[in-house]
Amino acid sequence: MASVQSTYQGILERGNRLGFLCQRAYRSVVESKRRLHLLRQGISYVLLLTLGLVMALPFLWMVSTALKPDALVFRIPPEWFPRPWVWRNFIDAMTILGHPIYLYAWNTAVIAVLGVIGVVISSSLVAFGFARLEFLGRDALFVLVLSTMMLPFAVTMVPQFILFQKLGWLDSFKPLVIPYWFGAPFHIFLLRQFFLTIPKDLDDAARIDGASSLQIYWHIILPLSKPALATVAIFAFVYHWNDLLWPMIVLASREKWTLPIFLASFQGYMLEPRWNLLMAASTVLMLPCLVLFFFSQRLFIRGITLTGLKG
Template identity: 40%
Template sequence: MLKSKLRYFLFHLIVGGFGILLLYPVIWLLISSFKVSEDIFVTVGSLIPSPFTFDNYTQGWEGFGGNSFGVFIKNTLIFVIFMLIGHLISCSLIAFGFARLKFFGRGFWFAIMIASLMLPYEVVMIPQYVIFSKLGWLNSLAPLVVPAYFGHPFFIFLLVQFIRTIPRELDEAAIIDGCSTFGVYRRIILPLITPALATTAIFTFYWTWDNLLGPVLYLNSPNKYTVSMALNMFLSNDSVSNWGAMFAMSIVTLIPVFGIFFLFQRYVVEGISTSGIKG
């Protein structure tokens, strides 16, 4: 009994130590947001702000270009919502087709889709920019949002694997009862793949919330900037960077990220683990 308790204590002590080590950058970021900007990198080893100030949060929330930081959060939320809707609808439909429908070249097109996962974004960045420029979509969310309504290879693969774990007998029973193919998708498949859809939504939120390259390419007006672009604007090559304000707003933007993770982490684990049961 004593040996078991000692092993239990040592295990949690080691895991807790690694946890603190991994969280140290976030802790340092949080504490530095209450320091005067000039002292942040002077007192790197000290975790106690002296003096303690809230001015960084006030200055950071004021934003720039006549737009408060709330405007950038609102823009990002709109961006996230459209991306969520696009990925959930398109990826679930395409995954249902690959997992349940039989059509000519299904294996070939599925292999092409999987191969596209290995294609770096930098390869398609310039052709996409040229296309969207000719369509007149620059300085709008359209170039960032519209591709989401044509599916995402990673999420399609995730959902295909999940749908394959659902017995086909459920589909056949629904068809016997008079369900159409779309009815099977809507009434049978969608309710049963909720964990995988939740995983898709959570990852979409994370990847969209901190997306910098896409908005930098297509958005030019400050009133349309996202939070990642706004944070980058606090840095300057010509004058003194406002590190305090940037750290303060970084903490503000981390709040929804941590909140989503702690609320829905069960769905992330369940969606990913179940999707890998069956190939």
């Protein structure tokens, strides 16, 4: 009896010892996995931070140069944090050439806002037709619309200029705004891809209730497409705000200039370009785009992500 009891106790001790070793091994594996996960996460953060700094380097250099006096602009090694900071550069950049900068800002804002409204309305209507309506030759027509994206602006620039000259639209905002009220291929593509992700059962239910195609577009598709519409609006605003070549071609009067033309005039009106003033003016020109993206980045990223889910 005593031998059986001692054997039983030995088995229990071995079992406890084995359980302790298994638990210790499990904890070691879990701890090693946790450390490996933290290491991978740390490496990812370091790489993302490094890439972010590399991408932000031109912008940081522009802002740094905008705050430098003339003597520090080309100093080697460069000073990223100049002393003192010359905030006067921003005022001089806006006034040194004697240009009515407020008028140029107003012209640019008018062109950008009207262009954005036209692109969003027209492109969404065309995209709705390609995504939700059934008609003969729909896919072939969509491919034809996309094929126009392969035409470089240098090919269509002269024909457009001749057309607007015949219409008497030169030296006005009409060539910069009205064409975008007829849709833009890239924006049509983005919106069509997003509209395809919306279930067509919603359309069928609305048609059963007597809704027309236009009512479906206005009351169902548009409210569900805010991310894609915001993405298109941001793309269009940035394009119109920074457009230089086409406004420079069609606008002759100085009072109708835009901010990019004003920025390009720095090199033409100064015998020796003052790079700190040029960078100050560039910083001011970029601010509206940065503010717009900052307040709508969630919708922008969501719209970019969802527009490629289905094709």
